[in-house]
Amino acid sequence: MDREDFTLLVQRHQHELTAHCYRMLASVEDAQDLVQETFVRAWDKRESIREASAVRAWLYRIATNACLDFLRRRPERSTAPDRAPDGAVPLAASVRWLQPAPENLAAHAQAREATPDDVVIEREALELAFLVALQHLPPRQRAVHILKDVQGWPAQGVADHLDMTVAGVNSALQRARESLRRHLPPNRSDWAASATSEVERDLLQRYVAATEASDITALTALLHHDARCGQQPGASGHQGPNPSYYAGRDNIRSAWAPALEGTDAAVLRLIPTRANGQPAAGVYLWDHDSDEWQAFGLDVLHVRDGLIDEINAFVPEMLPPFGLPLVLPAPGDGGSRGTAK
Known part of the structure; x- marks a missing residue:
């Protein structure tokens, strides 16, 4: 097999392999790197x-083992520390290496032969809450759960791919499912990723408008x-060296007020997008x-029941994968509060 034929054979699986590695690692950048490593290993074993x-099952085995090797080399990434018992720690602050995924990853992640039910399961398995819960599983348990419960592989197939017994x-x-029940939100249906809805679109538009207007009252009215x-x-210096979080609408308002009110208030502009099946900006x-x-x-x-339940703020370096630049020129904008929006 020459390289051109090999490339055509394996690249049709690139999107779903990226989603698979993303679930294993919770990092889009690392997932993309591991898929390339998968293709290199596959070429060597062609x-x-x-x-x-x-080919598909063969590539999944190579990709899974590449992820397990990566986690063995990075023990600090193998299992996330437990969140606060009251569940107050938001997702972005609980797993340092978590990265949001552009909507096109979810849109193209499923296998070509996937049924509509498969598509729903795989999209929900890319939501942030599920990704964070997965990171609390030891790597091999994580791989077993993803292959068996997300991909729907038979136990014998999973055993063959991971050099394990069916038992x-x-x-x-069983251990993975018990751990996931502890780390997923109590009402799982409230957290499932959903298709774009009018409620989400309207709420995101109001969030954008209130933030750009520095209207702290309107902004906090959108929160549970x-x-x-x-x-x-x-x-990059925009946020501190450690994760931070606020729990409760009143605490969030107190934290936001200094940045949004007064003569030195920040002037912000927001561009709507979607990440992991959720509204984002x-x-x-x-x-x-x-x-x-x-x-x-x-x-x-x-979004839960028409209001914002959680806001996860990621670093600026996350914008380019969403097609958003790090610098947004504003020709003609004077930079004043009245014109810089």
Whole structure:
């Protein structure tokens, strides 16, 4: 098999393999790197594949083992620390390496032969809450759960791919399910990723408008009384070196007020998008010295019963995968509060 034929054979599986590695690692960048490593390993072992129909399962085995090898080399990434017992810690603040995924990853993640029910399961298995819960599983349990419960593989197939016995797979799966029940939100149906809805679109538009208008009253009116807001550790100085979070609408208002009110209040611009099946917005801060909108972060919202239940703020470096630049020129904008929006 020459390289061109090999490339055509394996690249049709690239999107779903990226989603698989993303579930294993919770990082889009690492998932993309591991898929490329999978293709390199597959090229080196290309003589071992005899039937084109077996390529998908063969690639999944290589990709899963590549992820397990990655986690063995990075023990600090193997299992996330437990969140606070009251569940107050938002997702972005609970797993330092968590990265949001652009909507196109979810849209193209499923296998070509997937049924509509398969598509729903796989999309829900890309939501942030589920990804964070997966990171609390030991790597091999994580792999077993993803292959068996998300991909729907038979226990024997999972055992063959992970060099385990069927009894070992079933035991690992039972422990994984028990752990997931502890780390997923109590009412699972409230957290399931959903298709874009009018309620979500309207709420995101009001969130954008209130933030750009620095209207703290309108902004906090969009929040549940027990809402949570969390930030990842900053990678570019916009946020601190440690994750931070606020629990409760009143606490969030107190935290936001200094930045949104007064003569020195920040001037912000938001661009709507979606991440992991949830409404989101790229956030830009007006810089008076450069006359530019500079990337401030990516806010991913979770909506429950028509109000925002959780806001996860990610670092500015997350914007380019969503097609959003780090600097947004504003020709003609003077940078004042009245014109910089």
